Amino acid sequence: MAGGPWTWNELHAALDVRRHSPFLTDASTLCAARRGCSQHFACWEMKSSVQIPAHSADCSAEAPGDLRAAGNGWSVKCPLPIQSMPADDLLLTAFSIPGIWIVYAMAVMNHHVCPVENWTYNLTCSDDNSKQGTPKSCCTLEDVPLISKCGTYPPESCLFSLIGNVGAFMVVMICLLRYSQVIELSHSSWLNTVALISGCTNAAGLVMVGNFQVDYAKSLHYIGAGVAFPAGLLFVCLHCILTYHLAISALDYWVGHLRVSLTAVALISLVLSGVFFIHESFLLQHLAAICEWIFVLDILVFYGTFAYEFGSVSSDTLMAALQSSAARSCKSPGSSSTSTHLNCNPERIAMI
DSSP states (O other): OTTSSOOHHHHHHHSOEEETOSSOSSOOEEEEOOTTOTTSOEEEESSTTSOOOTTOOOOSOOOOHHHHHHTTTEEEOOOOOOOOOOOHHHHHHHHHHHHHHHHHHHHHHTTSSOOTTOOOOOSOOOOOOOOTTSOOSSOOGGGOOOHHHHTSSTTHHHHHHHHHHHHHHHHHHHHHHHHHHHHHHSOOOHHHHHHHHHHHHHHHHHHHHHHSOTTTSHHHHHHHHHHHHHHHHHHHHHHHHHHHHHOOSHHHHHHHHHHHHHHHHHHHHHHHHHHHHTSOOHHHHHHHHHHHHHHHHHHHHHHHTTHHHHTTOOTTHHHHHHHHHHHHHHTOTTOOHHHHHHHOOHHHHHTO
16 A cells, blocks of 8 residues: 555455445446545546445546456445544644743743843842842843753743643654554654654653653753653654655655754754753853753654644554554464464454
8 A cells, every 4th residue: 555556455355345246237446545645545437337425535546457457347335534633743843832932931930040032140149129020130050041940840840741741642642653654654664663662762751851840850850851852863863764765756855854954953952952051151051051942942843744744644544553563473483373374364454
């Protein structure tokens, strides 16, 4: 299915096929899902006497010769239209980016951090005379607007934890969906598997960052950040490679170019953030905060670019990953011929 229309054997196993249908005695309708329009089933009318169901969609392609020949005397019932899965990638981007900016705004208004446009820091500050609801007028090194600092104190810490937990769940969903889609469009590969592992590791780190505030559980918070940031960077790097590996059209390649640009920005900002953060200089600490914000926002935008591919995700996409796992388990060494026959029957796998 990944490289084009289904073969006749795949249609025979996946759809309700009836030999010499009493309703279609002299004609056949073949349905095949084509790559690039997998939200619909394209039905080809073999003879004019066949009524094509109203829910079918033309993918502007002719039936291949093998299906045309195999269609004589057969009828294939067109299934219901495939429903697209929710765009978890856009939900993650739309939820997380405004969410962390709200956390930042709350922290600034509550005098827990200084605004990002502030570049003047003091060694110590006397009582700040700024009114509640306005930014601080005197800032120290403790007020640098790092993302972790913004989510340290209540009430913004509550929202920060919520964003971390919900965001981690959405990341896992995106990783699983993309992993299944790559298997559906291509084949299982170690790059795809490592990308899935790195994405889930990124999610685990986000949970730690969101639930262990830096001022109260510094070690656990830094461990979470040390896991989440590199794992997120590895995830986007691997998916840049996979994007080019699966690219067909010019637009696919342009999406790949965009992702490479986002990955380059993420790499540079993460490295600079780490270099600046280990210094005690006010200026370098502030630059570290800016680089950290750039990195996080850049990664969230990268996740949003999966909306391009997820527009063609169907309810069968996750099944592709399950069938691939079932096929691999069938080939595991040491299995008996009897168990292989029972568990690796193609019809059984297709009905999972």
